[in-house]
Amino acid sequence: MKCVLEKIDELREEIVNFMVKMISIPAVNPAFGGEGEKKRAEFLEKKLREICDEVKRYDAVDENGLTRPNLVGIIFGENKNRTLWIIGHMDTVPEGDISLWNYPPYEPVVKEGKIYGRGTVDNGQAIVASYFAAKAMLMCGVRPKINLGLVFVSDEEAGSKYGLHYLMDKDLFMKDDLVVVPDAGNEDGSFIEIAEKSAVWLKITTHGKQAHASMPHMGINAHRIGMRFALEVDEYLHRTYSAKNKLFNPPESTFEITKKEKNVDNINTIPGTDVFYFDFRVLPEYDLDRIIEDIKNIAERIGKESGAKIDIQIVQKSVAPPPTPENSEIVVKLKNALKTLRGIDARVGGIGGGTVAAAFRRIGIPAVVWATIDEVEHQPNEFCRIENIIKDAKVFAYLALN
Ligand SMILES: [Zn+2]
Incomplete structure (x- = not known):
């Protein structure tokens, strides 16, 4: 564990470069006039192949004939019968009114500990943090307790038809699995979303x-x-x-x-x-x-x-699915991770909005939505804090190793 946490800190520069490279490949959802996720997915697929035991790609084709890739990378655990899934989405909303940006949305600028660009926090941080949690484990020669599954999906911003929903009937997700969706949260990571209206x-x-x-x-x-x-x-x-x-x-x-x-x-x-x-x-x-x-x-x-x-x-x-129980394994584990790593007593709660966690709750798999983020999603000058990527990567590593 110690090696992994230190390794994540050491990888800081590589983490920043990864994020900058990824955001430089636009992946605006075609529903909003963008080119889609294909090129970004090609970059990520190559990266996943460097660290995963198994990489699968599920290409949906949308109503305009565009390929909408979904990537699933698995690092085998000591126990291969269960999986801890971390779900990130590759697509973004458009940059919107360009005159409101102080930084070019697709040529990320790194400044004062932040990386500016469209999709850095929503949902680049989830992808980069989960990737480097896995990479640090590999470099330290440790295996997760159960499989660690990194899922990078398309089409989240427009309803997930060609993204997570496309994956739901592919026999990937099992009743016993644990699911984290790092696609909402608060500034200190003390809020765990377990329910939606x-x-x-x-x-x-x-x-x-x-x-x-x-x-x-x-x-x-x-x-x-x-x-x-x-x-x-x-x-x-x-x-x-x-x-x-x-x-x-x-x-x-x-x-x-x-x-x-x-x-x-x-x-x-x-x-x-x-x-x-x-x-x-x-x-x-x-x-x-x-x-x-x-x-x-x-x-x-x-x-x-x-x-x-x-x-x-x-x-x-x-229609909201039943909430993830407060005493379910993933909630308890995440609370423990936050207490141990950050000294935080996290609280659970519900929100009025909707995330892909609902799709898991609907089939009886407890899912939590959690991340440490400034709430700048969909805004001009969207940014993520490098510190938050590193801190969240450590939480994901902790979840995988305990
Ligand atoms: Zn998002």
Whole structure:
């Protein structure tokens, strides 16, 4: 263990060079107009072959015929029947407005202990830290207790269809395995994410009848009815689904009225159509379909009373899997690692967003989301701290060796 931890420190320069080289090969997700992960994957595949006992590549082909590679590198453990998986994603979001960058997004600049570039923290750090954990073990001549699996996937930023989800039926992941997804976290690494809320986005279209504003009896005001519906749903959901779960921040389900589409151009017209949206983040103990059913009933009643027609369209819906138990092996191990290596008492919790950990939880494999990061994902001047790569690499090595 001591040799491995020291080796990771010694490899600092190589770690920086690896990150710089990798980020210099853009891998913007094609869903956002990028060239995809293929070239970056070729670089990483070569690197994996230098240190792994076995490297497999799973190429998905997307709807535009582009190859979307997924890499799986295994370092055999003393026990080969189980695997500790560390999942990193190769794809990135685009650089966005280039004028907001002080550094070129794909020619990484190293400055004051930070590496600047698109994809350095999201999710380059996961790839580099897990890679050097494995490399340091190899250099020290030690094997992990169980297999160590490094998984570098495509397409995470656009829903993982050609990435992790493509790998889920390849007989790689077993019930007994341990999974770490280093794709969210906080600045000191004290937060371990074990749960996610369910989420649904709804588009609400109210069809009334347009009329002159001075002649309301000739029309049906879709805007008024839409507002009434929104507020009634808002009040009903908060009252009916009010449970709290301390795991989450905030501890309750959230039901928000969000986007509003424009209706008429002039003030003296009664709108015949009204469109707005809901964003709900729901505690896993509630059934999303039941909530949607409740809303449909309210829509029907208000429609009948007002003469309007209220349509409900599901824009996006994801049902949260059961949380990773707080006392599961991977949570306990990670807590121990953080206590031993950093003196940190980590806390577990849930978030309102979604990660690939959900796919593992869904099939009963306990997964944690954890990393030591500044929350600069998707922003201009994205950076990662060299110190954090090194510190996280040590945690991964500790997990593999204990
Ligand atoms: Zn990410």
